Amino acid sequence: MDKFDRKLDQAARAAWLSYVGGRTQDEIASQLGVSRPGVQRLLALARQEGLVKVHIDHPLANCMVMSDAILKRFGLDFCDVVPADPEASNGSAHYLAVAAAERLARYLDRSEPLTLSLGTGRSVRAMVEALSRLDRPQHRFVSLVGNVARDGSANRYDGVMVLADKTGGERFLLPAPVVAGSVEEKEAMLNQRLFQAIAEVAKEAEAAFIGVGRIDRQATLFQDHFISEAELDELLSRQAVGELLGWPLNQNGEVIDCSITRRVTSLPLEMFRDQALVALAGGRDKGPAILAALRGGWLKGLITDENAARFIIEAENL
Amino acid sequence: MDKFDRKLDQAARAAWLSYVGGRTQDEIASQLGVSRPGVQRLLALARQEGLVKVHIDHPLANCMVMSDAILKRFGLDFCDVVPADPEASNGSAHYLAVAAAERLARYLDRSEPLTLSLGTGRSVRAMVEALSRLDRPQHRFVSLVGNVARDGSANRYDGVMVLADKTGGERFLLPAPVVAGSVEEKEAMLNQRLFQAIAEVAKEAEAAFIGVGRIDRQATLFQDHFISEAELDELLSRQAVGELLGWPLNQNGEVIDCSITRRVTSLPLEMFRDQALVALAGGRDKGPAILAALRGGWLKGLITDENAARFIIEAENL
DNA sequence: TCAGCTATCGATCAAATGATCGAACAGGAG
DNA sequence: CTCCTGTTCGATCATTTGATCGATAGCTGA
Structure with a gap:
């Protein structure tokens, strides 16, 4: 080499x-x-190889105004709004990833040992991809959502994997799917020693970078067959508009108690009250989901794009 | 607007x-x-307008090795070595400026009030030019070297001026030339209330960014007629190789006591022992001067280029 | 209101960049 | 020793970028 x-x-x-x-x-x-x-x-x-980092040093007035309004309204620690790119097929995914990577890098820069947890989703994955290499073997990274698919196969390229590869840090993977097949299965998982050990590490995390899920026919939960069509309908009938780590939220950001909730294996959202929970999602159609997460007061940080931000501003009459 | x-x-x-x-x-x-x-x-x-900031995220092996060696050898807090650009007429002045601006920005980033002092010279000037705008009205900036030329005219575009303009901070300018015309003139200056007030502010500075001067026919001190040809010869005969804020240094970095020294109006170098004195100079022919400053132990930080760094490495057998 | 000026804009052209392709070279197997 | 394979290198061409120049629109002042 x-x-x-x-x-x-x-x-x-x-x-x-x-x-x-x-x-x-x-x-x-x-x-x-x-x-x-x-x-x-x-x-x-x-x-x-990502050696070239370009940074546009201008608070795009639009984005700046919106991020400030959202910041104040929901009492966040920070809120980054990146400009939208209607031309690109995937919306502003790349900009989002770059902005998120910058936030992530700020945590990683620290030389004292640090524990961070990561959710799943394209956004989280793209974030770690956009990160530049950085030697930090003292840090620990926990995957908050199982890297086990419904068929039992482990995903080699989970966000935590990539991140640990890039930094040389330790990795902890939750050996479970997001939503268990049944309540019994969930019980069994939660009682595993390994599961508990990893949950313990996750509790020590200082911050968590997670995605925000929509609840509709495009929802990842549904597309990946973690929930059935009937269950999706149940969620919709109960006014679910978004999802954090698999926990369905209603318009006001309250966790909906229903048959699915009892099978979610993720750590309870309450656990993150004293961690920096950072959400990472963009696009107008994720707007309602993001808004729900904000209203529930779950988030400490938000990285989103112009489209979603505008939706939130309008919905809240800011 | x-x-x-x-x-x-x-x-x-x-x-x-x-x-x-x-x-x-x-x-x-x-x-x-x-x-x-x-x-x-x-x-x-x-x-x-400097909105686009490009950062090359790779420790150029050469520069990295050299900066590390210099760092350790002279017990610096930091040492940045930028690659040389033999093609450009002004050496690597621009790279130097960018690197220095990055260091400077780290200080300015702080939200608590901060006092910084600046020397003169092209390098310092180029550094503030390269800095991006940043709203920090709480900071104070002191010019360590008089912004008064021999003919009494004030330089509107002193580094401190530009810096204060860019940040909105307060500015303090030393109403004196570097080297006074006579010992009596120096005494008069030092006794001015204004001079003393500003010197007081300078003492509170946390860091000082200054240039390093050569002592030879190309020396700024000589070119700008602050010292006469006879005086230059005197300095040379006493083995002066460099100059910090107008104080001539010999090979070992000791301040040379001679007729010129008694007319220098700058604050004494000893004053900077508990401040972060950061030198900013590049080019092989500035090597001896930089080396002298390092040997004298005056510096806490150094931003230089490949050529000067190589000179130092070779001179010290590192 | 009109003349004159200036600032902005878009057409055109030269320069620089990115990509493709064939050639040469090195390393390894027969 | 020769041939084959995989890789790297450099010539060439299409695309993109930067700059110049003339034209137009808007503004100022008489």
């Missing part, structure tokens, strides 16, 4: 010359003694 | 789409509803 490192060095130097120094690839080529396409490749490598 | 702000907003959005989102100017144009050249202009504006 020495060869690779040497290449990365050169890539960093090329990136420096190009992005900070503003010189052309031709100049860089003659300076580093490689061909112009060589420089091209180096720069591509640098970007691919 | 509302118009301008609106434009800046759009510029930030365009920059975001371009640099973070990686889309082409055509796409951005159709999205923002302006022409392609319009996007071009917006991006130019964004860069010019």
Whole structure:
């Protein structure tokens, strides 16, 4: 890997010359003694490896105003609103990921040992992907939602896995699905020694980065067959609009007590009252779910996008 | 200025789409509803206004090794070594400025009131230029070196001026030249109430960012006629190799006692023993001067470039 | 109200960038 | 020793970007 490192060095130097120094690839080529396409490749490598971090240093007035309003309204510690990108198919997922990674990095920067927990979902996954490598073997990362799918297979590339790989920290994975098949199954899981041990670690976490789920036909819970169609209908009839870690919430953010709730294996939301629970979700159609989470007072931090933020602002008449 | 702000907003959005989102100017144009050249202009504006911050996230092995060696050798709190740019006429001045601005920003980030002092010189000036705007009206900035030229004119664009403009902080300017015309003149200056008041503020500073001067025919002190040719020769004959705030240093970093020293109006170097004195200088020919400052143990932090760093490493057999 | 000026905008062109493809080279197997 | 395979490198071309210049619109002052 020495060869690779040497290449990365050169890539960093090329990136420096190009992005900070503003010189052309031709100049860089003659300076580093490689061909112009060589420089091209180096720069591509640098970007691919995440060596190049771009930061736009301007509080986009829109976003700024909205984030401030939400911050004050719900008494959050922080609220980041990233601009929307209607052109991109996945909304502003990438911006969200970058912003979230910046928040995450602030925690990780600490040199004292730290315990962090992570939920599942694309957003969380994208966040850790966007994070740059950072040597922090002293930290511990807990997955709050089982990395076991319905069929029992473990997901090698859980967010916690990637994060632990990037930092060299310890990993703790909950050996359970989000929603157990039955109440008995849930009981059995909760009584496992391993489950309890890991739950214990999760309790020590300082912050938790989680996604926010919608409750409708597009809901992950339903799509991944954790709940049946009948159960989805039950949730809808009981006015469920969102979900945190599998716990269904109504419009006011209260956890709905129903047949599904009794099978959720996640740690109770109450547990996070004295942790920094950070939600990470964007898109107008996640608006109601995010709003519910906010109204319930569950969150300490929110990273969202313009569309969801606007929905919240309008719904709350801010 | 509302118009301008609106434009800046759009510029930030365009920059975001371009640099973070990686889309082409055509796409951005159709999205923002302006022409392609319009996007071009917006991006130019964004860069010019310093909205776009690029950070290369890789410890360039060379620089890393050298900065570590220097750090350990001289017991510094930090040492940043930026890569050299032999192509650029002014060496790596811009890189140096960016790196220094990053350090400076770390101090400024604090919300509690802070007092900082600044020296003069191109490097210091370039540092504050490279800094992004940041609202910190609670901070105070003191100029350690008089902003009065030999002819009595005040320099409107002193580093402290720019810094105070950018942050909205308070400014304190030393109403004196670096080296007084005579011992009597120095005495007169030091006894001014205003001078003493400002010196008092400077004593409260937490950190000081200063340049390092060479002592030779290219020396700023000489070029700006603060010392005569005869005096320069005197300094050289007494083995002066560098200068901090106008105080000449010999090879071992000791302040040289001579006719010039008695006319220097700057605050005594001893005063900075319990402040974070950060030096900011690059280029191989500044090597001896920087080395002297290091050997004297005056510095807590150093921001330099590959060339000067290599000189130091070699001179100290590291 | 109109003339003149300035600032902004968009068409056009040169430069720089990114991508593809074929060639050369090194390493390993027969 | 030769041939094959996989990789890296550099020439070439399409696309994107940056800059210049003329035109237009809006503003100022008479």
